[in-house]
Amino acid sequence: MLKYFLLKEGKITMSILIMLLLLSLLIIVHELGHLAAALSFGIKVDKFGFGLPLGPTLYQKKVGDVTVIVHALLLGGYVSFAEDDPNCDLPKDSPERFLNKPIWQRLVVVSAGVIANVVAAFVLVLMSALIWKYLPSGQYDVTISQILAPKNASVWDSGLKSGDRVVSVNNTKITNTSTLLSIIQRSKGHDGYVDPVTVQNNLARLKKLNPAFVKDEIIPQDVAVRLPDFISEKPVVLEKNVALGVKPYKDSQYKISTETQKLRDTIGDVRKVSYFVSDGQHTLYQIAEAISDNYKPLNFIVDRDGTYLKLKSIYPTESGAVGIQIESKEKLKQTESIIDAIKGSTHYLAENTYLMLVGLKQVFTGEVPLGDLHGIVAITKVGGDIITNNGIFYGLLLTAIISMDLAIVNFLPIPALDGGHVMFLIIEKIRGKRVPDEVVEKIANISFLLLIGLMIFVIFNDIYALVTQKL
Numbered sequence: 001m002l003k004y005f006l007l008k009e010g011k012i013t014m015s016i017l018i019m020l021l022l023l024s025l026l027i028i029v030h031e032l033g034h035l036a037a038a039l040s041f042g043i044k045v046d047k048f049g050f051g052l053p054l055g056p057t058l059y060q061k062k063v064g065d066v067t068v069i070v071h072a073l074l075l076g077g078y079v080s081f082a083e084d085d086p087n088c089d090l091p092k093d094s095p096e097r098f099l100n101k102p103i104w105q106r107l108v109v110v111s112a113g114v115i116a117n118v119v120a121a122f123v124l125v126l127m128s129a130l131i132w133k134y135l136p137s138g139q140y141d142v143t144i145s146q147i148l149a150p151k152n153a154s155v156w157d158s159g160l161k162s163g164d165r166v167v168s169v170n171n172t173k174i175t176n177t178s179t180l181l182s183i184i185q186r187s188k189g190h191d192g193y194v195d196p197v198t199v200q201n202n203l204a205r206l207k208k209l210n211p212a213f214v215k216d217e218i219i220p221q222d223v224a225v226r227l228p229d230f231i232s233e234k235p236v237v238l239e240k241n242v243a244l245g246v247k248p249y250k251d252s253q254y255k256i257s258t259e260t261q262k263l264r265d266t267i268g269d270v271r272k273v274s275y276f277v278s279d280g281q282h283t284l285y286q287i288a289e290a291i292s293d294n295y296k297p298l299n300f301i302v303d304r305d306g307t308y309l310k311l312k313s314i315y316p317t318e319s320g321a322v323g324i325q326i327e328s329k330e331k332l333k334q335t336e337s338i339i340d341a342i343k344g345s346t347h348y349l350a351e352n353t354y355l356m357l358v359g360l361k362q363v364f365t366g367e368v369p370l371g372d373l374h375g376i377v378a379i380t381k382v383g384g385d386i387i388t389n390n391g392i393f394y395g396l397l398l399t400a401i402i403s404m405d406l407a408i409v410n411f412l413p414i415p416a417l418d419g420g421h422v423m424f425l426i427i428e429k430i431r432g433k434r435v436p437d438e439v440v441e442k443i444a445n446i447s448f449l450l451l452i453g454l455m456i457f458v459i460f461n462d463i464y465a466l467v468t469q470k471l
Contacts, residue, residue, distance in 0.1 A: 015383075015384040015385070015387035015388040015395070016383075016384035018384070018387055018392070018395060019379075019383035019384045019387060019395060019399075022383070022395065022396070022399040023379065023383075023399070023402065024050075024074065025120075025399075026117065026120065026399065026402060026403050026406060027050065027076065027077045028050060028077065029116050029117060029120045029403075030077065030113040030114075030116055030117050030406060030410070031048060031049075031050070031077040031078065031079055031113060032116060033112035033113040033114075033115055033116025033117070034079040034109060034110070034112050034113045034116075035048055035066075035079050036112065036116075037108050037109040037112035038079060038081070038098070038109050038112075041101055041105045041108070041109065042095060042096060043081060043096060043097070043098050043101060043109065044065065044081065044082040044090065044094075044096040044097070045065070045066050045079055045080070045081060045082070046066070046067065046080045046081060046082045046084060046085055046088075047066065047067045047068075047069055047078070047079070047080035048063075048066050048067070048068050048069070048079055048080075049068075049069045049070075049071060049077055049078045049079075049080065050068075050069070050070045050071065050074065050077050051069075051070060051071030051072065051073050051074045051075065051076060051077065052071055052073040052075055052076045053069075053071055053078070054071065054072075054073050055071065055072045055073050056071075056072045057069055057070070057071055057072070058070045058071065058072055075455065081097070081098040082096065082097065082098075083097050083098060083099060099434075103425055103428060103429050106425055107422060107425050110418050110421040110422055110425070111411075111418065111422060113410060113418055114407045114410050114411050114418055115407075117403045117404065117406050117407040117410070118403070118404065118407050120400075120403045121349060121400040121401070121403035121404045121407070122345060122346075122349060122400075124396050124397070124399055124400035124403065125345040125348055125349055125396075125397060125400045126341055126342065126345045127396065128393045128396045128397055128400075129335040129340075129341035129344050129345050130335070130338070130341050131393075132335075132393045133334060133335055133336060134332040134333065134334060134335060134393075135332065135333050135335055135341075135344045135345070135348050135397075136330050136332060136333075136348070136394075136397065137330065137331045137332060137333045138175075138176075138330075138348075138351060139175045139176070139330070139331045140175055140176045140177065140328040140329060140330050140331065141165055141328065141329050141331065142165065142166045142174050142175075142176070142177055142180055142326055142327075142328045143163065143164065143165050143166070143326065143327055143328070143329075144160060144161065144162055144163065144164045144165075144166065144302075144324055144325070144326060145162060145163075145325045145326060145327045146162055146324070146325040147160065147161075147162060147323060147324055147325075148323050148324065148325055149321075149322065149323020149324070150323065153317075153322075153323050154312075154313070154314050154315045155314050155322055155323050155324060157312055158300065158311045158312040158313065158314045159309070159311045159312055160300060160302065160311055160314070160324070161304065163304070164300075164302035164303070164304050164309075165302060165303040165304075166180060166300060166301075166302055166326075167301045167302055167303050167308060168300075168301045169183050169298055169299065169300055169301075170183060170235040170236055170237050170297075170298065170299050171237060171299075172237055172238045176328065177326060177328045179238060180326065182238060183236050183238055183298065184298065184316055184320055184322055185316075185320040186236045186238075186296075187235070187236045187296035187297070187298055187315075187316050187320070188296075188316045188317065188318055188319060188320035189294065189295040189296070189315060189316060189317060189318045190261075190264060190265075190293055190294070190295075190318045191293070191318075192255055192256060192261055192293060193253045193254065193255055193256070193293065194233075194253065194254065194256055194289055194292040194293050195233060195234055195252060195253055195292070196252065196253075196254065197252075198231070198233060198234065198292045199285075199288050199289050199292045200288075201231065202228060202231070202288040202291055202292050203284060203285055203288035205228035206225070206226075206227070206228060206284045206287060206288055207284060209226040209227070209228060210225055210226055210284065213225075213283075213284050214284075216283045216284060216285050217283060218280065218281065218282065218283055219278035219280070219282060219283065219284065219287075220278060220280055221278055221279060221280030222277060222278065222280075223277070223278045224275045224276070224277055224278075225275060225276045225277075225278055225284070225287060226274065226275050227267070227270065227273060227274055227275055227276055227287075227291060228291075230270050230271045230294070232294060232295050232296060232297050232313070232315070233292070233293075233294060233295065233296045234296065235296055235297050235298070235299060236296055256289050256290070256293055259286075260286055260289050260290050260293075261290075261293070263282055263286060263287065263290040264290035264291070264293050264294075266279075267287070267290055267291060270291045270294050271294075271295070295315040295316075296315070296316075297313035297314070297315060298313065298314040298315070298316065298322070299311070299313055300314065348397075349400070349404060352401050352404065353404050353408070356401070356404065356405055356408060357408065360408065360409075379402060382398075383395055383398050383399070386398055414447055414451075415440075415443045415444045415446075415447035416444050416447035416448040416451055417447075417451075420443075420444070420447065424440060
């Protein structure tokens with residue numbers, strides 16, 4: 001047992017080291033892009049740094065005219081030009097100075113790191129496709145592995161069984177766990193939102209059952225109000241790419257008041273009650289709203305031993321629980337030929353880049369809370385787990401996605417990032433003259449401090465997630 005534990009721990013440690021090596025490679029590739037572009041235009045490069053220039057230096061060596069430095073804080077990198085040194089001995093008009101080059105050349109240099117990351121991402125995916133002969137399709141078989149619900153839960157009456165493959169829910173095709181979980185969460189009972197059509201439907205039925213109260217007056221206290229038979233809310237139907245996130249509710253729905261929600265709770269489970277004794281504070285319309293906020297059905301179609309079966313409706317609890325355990329297995333696409341590999345790699349990168357762009361938008365719009373942001377520690381842990389459980393090719397593919405992510409983030413128009421330098425160059429082109437150095441320096445320094453603060457915050461998120469075993 002001890003031997004098995006040591007072997008397992010050793011395998012996990014090795015996977016984490018491999019992931020760290022791959023991430024370090026991405027940083028080096030990015031900076032090599034800047035270096036190669038600068039040298040190709042005859043720009044004098046003073047330093048090539050791996051890590052942030054904070055804290056002690058681990059390694060330093062002169063290679064030609066460039067000083068290669070490895071810093072202790074291995075969370076970035078940089079290329080430093082000769083004029084970055086206040087004691088630079090190059091003449092002010094020297095063609096070897098970065099700032100003396102044409103705008104288009106400077107634009108190429110500051111963009112070269114991003115370009116290098118994009119190229120590296122494609123090479124990693126293509127290499128995986130050619131050697132492994134497969135690429136992930138992004139499509140998953142989602143299977144019910146176990147039913148864990150209490151015996152009175154609706155899932156037991158639905159006919160769902162362990163081993164069933166979920167084909168669709170509410171006519172939404174299930175190709176990943178995100179889609180299934182999103183439908184379930186959005187279908188939770190008593191969520192505080194109602195559909196106006198359902199409300200009007202219930203109001204009409206209430207008036208028919210209680211003809212003495214048709215003017216929407218307050219129902220006198222202790223009067224029994226007959227309730228109509230249970231009609232569930234509309235089933236939730238999601239669009240494709242649900243993994244990107246969706247709005248919590250459709251525009252046609254509206255939130256009921258806190259008072260109406262309390263009335264809903266007082267009335268209880270509308271599937272089991274036939275009347276409500278008035279407390280003298282509510283109208284039929286409020287009762288209609290209250291009973292309209294009930295339960296949304298989950299209509300499963302499953303594949304059971306090759307036969308498609310339509311099951312009875314399942315109703316999640318108020319917390320969105322159904323009581324099922326699921327497992328998923330990704331389908332793979334074969335890439336036997338070079339053409340297949342190139343097409344598959346292009347599609348794989350394009351699809352995942354789109355997902356990242358939408359995810360980035362959600363971060364800026366607040367749809368993704370800051371507490372869910374993670375960085376290098378979490379990436380290393382998750383990447384190590386992926387390599388351990390799924391193999392090196394999945395690790396390479398994750399590294400490719402991270403490389404594209406680095407390219408996207410670095411190209412944001414934020415000072416201290418490559419995109420910020422591009423922004424200043426565009427402003428220079430429009431103005432016909434450079435933005436004053438002191439202005440650029442102040443903005444860059446402030447942005448750098450903010451980025452360091454964000455980095456510390458993200459690392460804290462990572463450590464907290466590790467400690468609480470959320471990763």
